[in-house]
Amino acid sequence: MSGDKLVVQNLNAWYGKTHAVQDISLSFPDKKATAIIGPSGCGKSTFIRCLNRIHETQPKARSEGKVLLDGSDVYQADPTEIRRKIGMVFQRPNVFPTMSIYGNVAAGLKLHGGYSHDEIDTLVIESLKKAALWDEVKEKLDQSALQLSGGQQQRLCIARALAVQPEVLLMDEPASALDPISTARIEDLIFDLKNSVPVIIVTHNMQQAARVADRTAFLYLGKLVEVAPTRDLFERPTEKLTESYITGRFG
Ligand SMILES: Nc1ncnc2c1ncn2[C@@H]1O[C@H](COP(=O)(O)OP(=O)(O)O)[C@@H](O)[C@H]1O
Ligand SMILES: [Mg+2]
Numbered sequence: 303m304s305g306d307k308l309v310v311q312n313l314n315a316w317y318g319k320t321h322a323v324q325d326i327s328l329s330f331p332d333k334k335a336t337a338i339i340g341p342s343g344c345g346k347s348t349f350i351r352c353l354n355r356i357h358e359t360q361p362k363a364r365s366e367g368k369v370l371l372d373g374s375d376v377y378q379a380d381p382t383e384i385r386r387k388i389g390m391v392f393q394r395p396n397v398f399p400t401m402s403i404y405g406n407v408a409a410g411l412k413l414h415g416g417y418s419h420d421e422i423d424t425l426v427i428e429s430l431k432k433a434a435l436w437d438e439v440k441e442k443l444d445q446s447a448l449q450l451s452g453g454q455q456q457r458l459c460i461a462r463a464l465a466v467q468p469e470v471l472l473m474d475e476p477a478s479a480l481d482p483i484s485t486a487r488i489e490d491l492i493f494d495l496k497n498s499v500p501v502i503i504v505t506h507n508m509q510q511a512a513r514v515a516d517r518t519a520f521l522y523l524g525k526l527v528e529v530a531p532t533r534d535l536f537e538r539p540t541e542k543l544t545e546s547y548i549t550g551r552f553g
Pocket of ligand 2: 346347348474
């Protein structure tokens with residue numbers, strides 16, 4: 303469909319002989335959060351890692367197919383630039399342990415270069431605000447990121463991803479290592495963030511998908527089984543396989 307921010311066509315991905323993603327076509331519109339659900343090992347992480355070309359950095363990994371960002375081919379572009387435009391947040395908050403809170407958020411800006419001191423300051427503050435962390439850290443920006451709680455560290459990673467002004471945000475089970483209160487904060491955040499940047503979130507938690515996502519895609523054994531508005535997918539799935547999964551018959 304035209305107007306989609308990110309369009310995936312016939313994507314396949316392998317690790318050696320393991321065919322982890324099998325001919326998936328899926329589009330992601332602006333201003334929406336899309337959840338990717340499915341049992342462990344069905345290719346959710348591999349799929350989203352192909353979208354910003356992180357997949358290819360792993361041993362024996364390769365992919366085929368098209369990924370278009372605003373119509374232009376991600377696989378014909380500079381991978382570093384693609385990883386800036388399509389940001390990623392991982393399951394475990396991967397804060398840079400030797401850096402301050404401020405330093406963590408500024409890191410990507412310094413890496414990509416071209417920002418003045420004042421611009422960096424402004425973007426760090428804006429990003430911490432967008433990540434709903436500013437009020438908790440504004441008095442201690444120069445302290446180590448490691449003294450933050452797990453939930454705060456994850457919001458710091460979100461701020462770091464936002465600082466470089468991505469056009470799409472990928473999140474791979476961003477709350478699965480967090481307590482329920484931190485999880486709720488991350489979910490609220492996703493709900494707000496999708497208005498400025500489309501969010502693609504992998505989750506094995508169906509309630510979470512129902513809470514945060516406008517659309518949900520169900521993957522099974524490397525294939526896309528069904529994608530639909532979240533409510534439709536959970537209340538009246540068209541595929542038997544989807545129904546079995548969401549009613550807890552496997553997975
Ligand atoms: N780094 C890797 N090397 C080899 N095989 C992998 C690697 N990562 C994942 N796989 C395999 O690829 C398939 C899909 O895995 P993954 O994308 O991690 O699934 P999910 O995120 O849905 O749990 C699985 O069979 C898994 O064992
Ligand atoms: Mg995974």
